[in-house]
Amino acid sequence: xxxxxxxxxxxFTVAETYFFNESIMEQRYIVALLWAILILRNFRVSYIxxxxxxxxxxxxxxxx
Numbered sequence: 764x765x766x767x768x769x770x771x772x773x774x775f776t777v778a779e780t781y782f783f784n785e786s787i788m789e790q791r792y793i794v795a796l797l798w799a800i801l802i803l804r805n806f807r808v809s810y811i812x813x814x815x816x817x818x819x820x821x822x823x824x825x826x827x
Contacts, residue, residue, distance in 0.1 A: 779798050
């Protein structure tokens with residue numbers, strides 16, 4: 764994931780979190796569920812990318 768992809772993903776996560784909070788405050792729980800699913804999808808992608816980067820770092824540390 765390059766820098767531009769990271770920034771775009773972070774901005775979308777911020778926007779989705781804002782709209783999720785707005786939906787909860789307005790008691791629109793179905794819309795809040797939609798935003799929650801999108802937020803969880805972003806967190807899952809971030810977690811997987813973190814695991815990939817850790818595996819690559821471990822691989823290169825082992826060669827030194």
